[in-house]
Amino acid sequence: MAKLDxxxxxxxxxxxxxxxxxxxxILDHAVSRRYDEGTTIFHEGAEAERFFLLxxxxxxxxxxxxxGDQIIVLHISPGQLFGIAPALQRDTYPATSIxxxxxxxxxWPVSLWPDFTAKYPGFATESYKTLGQRLGQIQETLTEMATQAVEKRVASAVLRMANxxxxxxxxxxxxxxxxxxxxxSDMTGTTLHTVSRLLSAWQKDGIVESTRKHIVVTDPHRLVILSGAQD
Amino acid sequence: MAKLDxxxxxxxxxxxxxxxxxxxxILDHAVSRRYDEGTTIFHEGAEAERFFLLxxxxxxxxxxxxxGDQIIVLHISPGQLFGIAPALQRDTYPATSIxxxxxxxxxWPVSLWPDFTAKYPGFATESYKTLGQRLGQIQETLTEMATQAVEKRVASAVLRMANxxxxxxxxxxxxxxxxxxxxxSDMTGTTLHTVSRLLSAWQKDGIVESTRKHIVVTDPHRLVILSGAQD
DNA sequence: ACCCGACGTTGCTCTGAAACAAACTCCTGA
DNA sequence: TCAGGAGTTTGTTTCAGAGCAACGTCGGGT
Structure with missing residues (x-):
């Protein structure tokens, strides 16, 4: 394997x-790996052996x-840590990453976590900040799921991804x-049928454009209104 | 104020x-306070000035x-830390506690948090463990909310409180x-009407007994079945 | 002792969205 | 080049549970 830059x-x-x-x-201890679309990186409940950076x-x-029903709890973007079970003293991953x-x-192997946090205090700080944001995010999703109608939930989900x-x-x-x-539909707890209908309707109204597996938000502002967000 | 034991x-x-x-x-820095039923201890979004132990x-x-809709994210029992925003590098509480x-x-004032964690490593460890459990719990609630029918959600909520x-x-x-x-209903994203009906039905079936603000689960096993939990 | 407000129950209506069903379209790989 | 599967669309039916309404009841405060 080539030396990482x-x-x-x-x-x-x-x-x-x-x-x-x-x-x-830090890099000298890291392993880099490529994952094809759809590949599972680790499974919920599996022994947490490594922690990751996307x-x-x-x-x-x-x-x-x-x-057997599943829901998408959140998405991870480049630059984010994930699978950081050790930060929370867990020895098993709490969710699946795909x-x-x-x-x-x-x-990195979890055995390095204590070293990392001890040697580089900023690293721990940032990890916990990430976790804090994630916790807040999930709470918000939960609240939305429990109180908002399907159309609003789908609108928020699309906006969240776009953001x-x-x-x-x-x-x-x-x-x-x-x-x-x-x-x-797995993000919003509805069915693909309903999502399809909503997206079609929005497309007709010029709010989004979409092809297979691919969405462009053409009128974010109107989508925000649909999502019911307050100013 | 009397010296704490x-x-x-x-x-x-x-x-x-x-x-x-x-x-x-640690106790010498603590402030003890009593809260009447219904009292708000801190508000979502408020400056996180202190962290707490119930x-x-x-x-x-x-x-x-x-x-204005609200949902109950979780309950805190005696012996648990709460309002530990500083652990996640937050300067504001992510939810309201009542x-x-x-x-x-x-x-304790948040300014003591760094001291606490530095001086007593076990304290930090335990805090993060708590947070990890809470994160897992919320994810589970979210999944349930998105995938399960109302009756199952209410059954789980009652069981969770009972446990x-x-x-x-x-x-x-x-x-x-x-x-x-x-x-x-605020825990399960439904209406008080529906909860009332469910509880009445369960009472008729001898699964629970309830009076105002007061619930006894008389047949936990059947409630578990209703909650749809797998063995 | 009484009143008022908070809490609970129950009946009825109505609708949002799930469930069921059937095509259609694109893409991939043999 | 064609077959098959994955993803999408659209129509129709069905029903759980929200919404509305009205009443019952408990308990704490003056």
């Missing part, structure tokens, strides 16, 4: 306050019920990774 | 590996939508704090 980590929040030598040292691509973090697009991630990964195109904001109607 | 903290997970002198020191009573942790029953809590706070009586397991139908 230091510029990979420079500027990423978890490593922002480290110097070149420290980054070098370099490129997007992930879906998924939970499955005993009954590559939503072809992705590249670094990983997190959106790239500007001439037509609007495009979600950077493949999303199926089924995926959106 | 060391036995208050002895044996509680966050302090389990501390010696008498350390506990003394000594006695029960709390509801609540999130409110811009539209006394579900008359409660007593200790609290967390249940005290055995001659008739069954009694939830240790006051709960209204509205409260349960």
């Amino acid at each position: 230091e510029s990979l980590l420079t500027g990423l929040p978890p490593f922002s306050m480290l110097n070149r030598a420290q980054i070098r040292e 370099l490129d691509g997007y992930l879906r973090v998924v939970r499955t019920t005993p009954g 590559a939503a697009a072809e992705s590249i991630a670094l990983s 997190q990964s959106g790239i500007k195109t001439e037509n609007g904001i495009e979600i950077a990774f493949p999303v199926t109607r089924q995926n959106i | 060391e036995s208050l903290l002895t044996g509680l997970p966050p302090f389990s590996m501390l010696n008498r002198a350390q506990i003394r020191e 000594l006695d009573g029960y709390l509801r942790v609540v999130r409110t939508t811009p539209g 006394a579900a029953a008359e409660s007593i809590a200790l609290s 967390q706070s249940g005290i055995k009586t001659e008739n069954g397991i009694e939830i240790a704090f006051p709960v209204t139908r509205q409260n349960i």
